[in-house]
Amino acid sequence: MPFAAFAGRRRVPPPINEPTCAYAPGAPERAALKARLDAMAGETIDMPLIIGGADVRTGTTAPSVMPHDHAHVLGRYHTAAEAHVRQAIDAAGRAHAEWSAWSFEDRAAVILKAAELLATTWRDTINGATMLGQSKTAYQAEIDAACELIDFWRFNARYAQELLDEQPLSDHTMWNQLEYRPLEGFVYAVTPFNFTSIAGNLPTAPALMGNTVVWKPAASAMYSAYYLMRLYEAAGMPPGVINMIAGDPVMISNVLLSHRDLAGVHFTGSTAVFNAMWKTIGASMAGYRSYPRIVGETGGKDFILAHPSAEVDALAVAIVRGGFEFQGQKCSAASRVYLPSSLWPRVRDRVVGMMDDIRMGDVRDFRNFMGAVIDRRAFDKIGGYLEHARTHAKVVAGGTIDDSQGYFIGPTLLEAPRADYRSMCEEIFGPVVTAFVYDDARWEEMLAVVDATSPYALTGAVFARDRRAIVQGLSALRYAAGNFYVNDKPTGAVVGQQPFGGARASGTNDKAGSKLNLVRWISPRTVKENFNPPRDYRYPFMNEA
Numbered sequence: 144m145p146f147a148a149f150a151g152r153r154r155v156p157p158p159i160n161e162p163t164c165a166y167a168p169g170a171p172e173r174a175a176l177k178a179r180l181d182a183m184a185g186e187t188i189d190m191p192l193i194i195g196g197a198d199v200r201t202g203t204t205a206p207s208v209m210p211h212d213h214a215h216v217l218g219r220y221h222t223a224a225e226a227h228v229r230q231a232i233d234a235a236g237r238a239h240a241e242w243s244a245w246s247f248e249d250r251a252a253v254i255l256k257a258a259e260l261l262a263t264t265w266r267d268t269i270n271g272a273t274m275l276g277q278s279k280t281a282y283q284a285e286i287d288a289a290c291e292l293i294d295f296w297r298f299n300a301r302y303a304q305e306l307l308d309e310q311p312l313s314d315h316t317m318w319n320q321l322e323y324r325p326l327e328g329f330v331y332a333v334t335p336f337n338f339t340s341i342a343g344n345l346p347t348a349p350a351l352m353g354n355t356v357v358w359k360p361a362a363s364a365m366y367s368a369y370y371l372m373r374l375y376e377a378a379g380m381p382p383g384v385i386n387m388i389a390g391d392p393v394m395i396s397n398v399l400l401s402h403r404d405l406a407g408v409h410f411t412g413s414t415a416v417f418n419a420m421w422k423t424i425g426a427s428m429a430g431y432r433s434y435p436r437i438v439g440e441t442g443g444k445d446f447i448l449a450h451p452s453a454e455v456d457a458l459a460v461a462i463v464r465g466g467f468e469f470q471g472q473k474c475s476a477a478s479r480v481y482l483p484s485s486l487w488p489r490v491r492d493r494v495v496g497m498m499d500d501i502r503m504g505d506v507r508d509f510r511n512f513m514g515a516v517i518d519r520r521a522f523d524k525i526g527g528y529l530e531h532a533r534t535h536a537k538v539v540a541g542g543t544i545d546d547s548q549g550y551f552i553g554p555t556l557l558e559a560p561r562a563d564y565r566s567m568c569e570e571i572f573g574p575v576v577t578a579f580v581y582d583d584a585r586w587e588e589m590l591a592v593v594d595a596t597s598p599y600a601l602t603g604a605v606f607a608r609d610r611r612a613i614v615q616g617l618s619a620l621r622y623a624a625g626n627f628y629v630n631d632k633p634t635g636a637v638v639g640q641q642p643f644g645g646a647r648a649s650g651t652n653d654k655a656g657s658k659l660n661l662v663r664w665i666s667p668r669t670v671k672e673n674f675n676p677p678r679d680y681r682y683p684f685m686n687e688a
């Protein structure tokens with residue numbers, strides 16, 4: 144007899160947001176994290192594919208390096224050939240029968256245990272891997288790899304339980320039930336380099352709902368991805384529920400996206416890649432068993448629009464923190480800023496003053512506010528924008544680049560000659576903020592410009608003390624951002640507080656870390672049970688008096 148038959152109605156522990164550890168001087172957590180960083184930097188690890196719970200060494204490897212010290216190899220990850228991708232699909236298929244039959248509470252217990260391990264014994268390892276492999280400072284790693292991922296796991300368990308509680312109407316003659324079935328097939332999770340929390344959430348959210356997953360992390364985040372897989376093992380995740388593969392994304396995606404059993408795609412990354420994947424799915428429609436669920440959170444060109452009544456100090460800090468933290472490599476990073484000419488000189492001077500103060504370098508030196516950008520490709524791409532700006536815009540401050548030891552790009556403030564200058568429209572994904580200075584009298588015109596300038600609609604902020612301006616911003620920019628901020632920077636969404644995601648070219652807006660996202664990973668079956676079925680085919684109206 145399965146345990147669930149006797150278990151009664153089990154309730155998920157109420158989630159609260161994981162407190163952020165400050166790592167201040169003298170704190171024991173700081174010493175422990177530094178010791179773990181030293182130990183991890185002192186070894187070179189081997190990272191196999193993990194398929195059906197087994198380590199698979201293909202013999203073809205690629206290095207994971209520190210972006211801030213690119214000669215330093217942290218480990219080598221094995222890359223998949225087509226046969227390994229097929230093995231991963233088979234492993235997910237085999238694991239589906241048992242995992243999807245487990246009670247929700249038993250699956251939730253694995254996820255909640257992973258959260259508790261991450262909050263305690265695994266915290267330094269996952270934070271350390273994120274710092275070394277993705278060049279995040281201790282604080283940026285802490286709010287991402289520890290706190291946000293713990294929150295995803297604890298809050299998702301609660302949201303899933305609330306979802307399962309929703310049942311249709313019944314009466315004394317019949318009992319109607321919704322059975323929240325997992326999807327039929329496997330889910331393909333594809334994750335970006337920039338958030339370890341997203342790397343953790345995208346495979347585990349469908350898994351919590353009973354699905355099995357093939358997961359492809361970003362090449363430049365394989366180091367933390369590998370440790371996440373080890374954490375799942377430690378939490379008791381059965382083999383084959385999440386299968387991790389690495390390698391050529393085009394080959395891997397072609398195999399997975401054209402497979403009959405593809406049941407869903409859980410993607411976060413750039414708009415161009417998501418569009419290409421959607422096209423492949425479209426071209427494969429005739430071969431699928433079910434319509435695949437397609438969930439994608441993609442690029443952004445996030446704005447701060449300041450009204451002449453805005454408070455200068457708050458605005459300047461929002462630009463610096465929103466634009467330069469984690470080197471501007473957040474999908475939500477402030478990268479286009481609209482400032483009234485009456486405020487510009489003061490805002491500019493405050494921002495430049497803070498930029499002069501910012502230290503950049505190896506993230507193991509805790510005095511640094513910024514590390515390096517992720518890799519050579521990003522360094523070259525951002526450098527291209529800076530090169531263009533030197534002749535076509537104005538470099539107000541920064542613009543320095545240096546790749547001799549790490550991929551360092553200094554925080555940069557540009558002034559755009561026009562509201563449609565390229566760095567006001569295109570996603571750069573680096574520490575580059577472009578300001579457009581407008582005539583105070585053109586405030587209402589600016590609302591339309593902000594709305595129409597970029598194809599994205601992820602995050603945005605309006606700064607004003609005048610309430611009428613805030614009301615205008617909320618209304619005119621209704622579709623310009625899925626996460627809208629009033630007098631706050633457009634980054635730093637917290638699970639359970641600001642569900643995250645945008646529309647237009649920024650994604651399907653299924654709001655990671657919310658019930659709306661979990662709904663995508665189930666395919667409910669309605670069961671009607673009749674306690675007293677009719678025994679005569681005729682209806683009363685058919686009787687003549």
Ligand code: NAD
Pocket residue numbers: 333334335336337338341359360361362392393396411412413414416417419420440441442443473474475570572601643644645649650
């Ligand atoms: P990316 O698109 O380069 O890569 C994302 C994932 O797609 C990686 O796993 C990569 O290996 C894979 N990939 C790359 N090419 C592929 C292809 N041709 N076919 C299939 N898969 C492919 O993005 P990135 O550089 O890792 O991350 C940065 C991007 O992610 C930015 O555009 C950012 O705005 C976006 N992002 C969005 C959100 C959000 O919530 N909207 C959050 C984080 C990042």
